[in-house]
Amino acid sequence: MNKISVVGLGPGGLDEMTPKARRAIEQAEVVAGYNTYIKLIENILGGKKIIGRAMRQEVERSQLAIEEALAGRNVAVVSSGDAGVYGMAGLVVDMLLDLPETQRPQFEVIAGVSAVNAAAAVLGAPLMHDFAIISLSDLMTPWERITRRVRSAAEGDFVIALYNPKSKRRTTQLAEVQTILLEFRDKDTPVGIVTNAGRPGESKILSTLENFTREEVNMFSLVIIGNSQTYVKAGFMITPRGYERSQPLCD
Amino acid sequence: MNKISVVGLGPGGLDEMTPKARRAIEQAEVVAGYNTYIKLIENILGGKKIIGRAMRQEVERSQLAIEEALAGRNVAVVSSGDAGVYGMAGLVVDMLLDLPETQRPQFEVIAGVSAVNAAAAVLGAPLMHDFAIISLSDLMTPWERITRRVRSAAEGDFVIALYNPKSKRRTTQLAEVQTILLEFRDKDTPVGIVTNAGRPGESKILSTLENFTREEVNMFSLVIIGNSQTYVKAGFMITPRGYERSQPLCD
Numbered sequence A, B: 001m002n003k004i005s006v007v008g009l010g011p012g013g014l015d016e017m018t019p020k021a022r023r024a025i026e027q028a029e030v031v032a033g034y035n036t037y038i039k040l041i042e043n044i045l046g047g048k049k050i051i052g053r054a055m056r057q058e059v060e061r062s063q064l065a066i067e068e069a070l071a072g073r074n075v076a077v078v079s080s081g082d083a084g085v086y087g088m089a090g091l092v093v094d095m096l097l098d099l100p101e102t103q104r105p106q107f108e109v110i111a112g113v114s115a116v117n118a119a120a121a122v123l124g125a126p127l128m129h130d131f132a133i134i135s136l137s138d139l140m141t142p143w144e145r146i147t148r149r150v151r152s153a154a155e156g157d158f159v160i161a162l163y164n165p166k167s168k169r170r171t172t173q174l175a176e177v178q179t180i181l182l183e184f185r186d187k188d189t190p191v192g193i194v195t196n197a198g199r200p201g202e203s204k205i206l207s208t209l210e211n212f213t214r215e216e217v218n219m220f221s222l223v224i225i226g227n228s229q230t231y232v233k234a235g236f237m238i239t240p241r242g243y244e245r246s247q248p249l250c251d
Helices: A019-027 A035-040 A055-070 A089-097 A114-125 A143-155 A174-185 B019-027 B034-040 B053-069 B089-098 B114-123 B143-155 B173-184
Strands: A003-008 A030-034 A048-055 A073-077 A106-110 A133-136 A159-163 A189-197 A203-208 A221-225 A230-233 A236-239 B003-008 B030-034 B047-053 B074-081 B106-110 B131-135 B157-161 B192-197 B203-208 B222-225 B231-233 B236-238
Touching: A003 A089, A019 A073, A019 A106, A030 A055, A030 A189, A035 A073, A035 B053, A048 A055, A048 B089, A055 A073, A055 A089, A073 B034, A089 A106, A089 B236, A106 B114, A114 A159, A114 A189, A114 A203, A114 B106, A133 A143, A143 A159, A143 A174, A143 B143, A159 A174, A174 B047, A189 B143, A230 B157, A236 B089, A236 B131, B003 B019, B003 B222, B030 B034, B030 B053, B034 B047, B034 B074, B034 B089, B047 B053, B053 B074, B053 B089, B089 B106, B114 B157, B114 B203, B114 B222, B131 B143, B143 B173, B143 B192, B157 B173
Parallel strands: A003 A073, A003 A106, A030 A048, A030 A073, A133 A159, B003 B074, B003 B106, B030 B047, B030 B074, B131 B157
Antiparallel strands: A133 B131, A159 A221, A189 A203, A189 A221, A230 A236, B157 B222, B192 B203, B192 B222, B231 B236
């Protein structure tokens, strides 16, 4: 069929993958993706050729996937969450568009339930108003740019979701972020930490801006920091949309 | 079963609704939601009681839904996209948590494919790096707070996604946003407009920061403004993740 689909798997289980995404994988003869993601969907991969590589070989994996499509096969490139958010979509689409239009395989980006939405659902409703997503990974982005973004998002009173908050190599960034945010927000601002959202071993912690860096955070965690209006109620984290209950909504 | 599920439908079609979301609706005896959303899923609503109201009656709709659950019925409250992003989750969870724990129905928020992810997939890969989501609806948020957020997001060089960019009543805000952004970003910064993402009549426009306010934008549109690195290539909008192709990725 000579088509590449860049597929967002959702948080993990087949139960949160859209039918459109699942069909793209089922129809593919070749599936490419990071080994961890391949494992999440191994039940539907029987008989397919797998291009699974470690994280540091994304470019090579994308190239192999495109070569398979150029050789006439139907290919799915998979990322967990939404493939368009720190996933594989940008690289694959860019490389495909380098090909002359007459040679280019058909392609489609298929959206998935993003990690931040999955984590928010576990916490209650922390993203009900404007929010900003920031990755703390400084491997390809200078740390100064990341802290500038944290500062801007704090100034704007955005709810802030932190991707890649910590890894084995990066352990000090979260405390730096905390210091910046404490310049702008109350120390009691709610902070939610969800680890393995939508996957086996899912856990959540509710903490505060003053204390959250003492909690267990790892590379499978997503950290959501409330805005000035966010509150915790009976174990859930809620950001109001700005209305009074007695008032009409929306426009 | 006495359970309330707050369900994100995804962008529109059943093909982009997760199995978990669909099951919650199928198992519900009562489904509550804005009429437009109810219509999107009418094929799976046979025999169910529907609480569909106009937009301005969200509080009443939530109350009725909770009363149905308290009367022993299984209820789904639905929003398009993700229910936790400008949707019904905040209000419903807040109202449920007012009830004493012994009386409170079980509840769950079920994440969906968010509108911004659906729109991004149509445009290519504009959200590959840090981004901010801002609603321009000033019905419940003072306009000064909204413009402050636009300014902060511009200062932080975030990709910016605008929800509710325009309505019949609100027609001037988009030009104000444009004026602010032009203080910070090049006039040729790519801007993507997706209307009815993932629904019948889906359309996309690629424009620039200088020109996008001349394009057709309505209340079913989502506007995505690139950061300083975003580019357009062969009709698609891509924000790089910050790597060179020859370089290894991730950590």
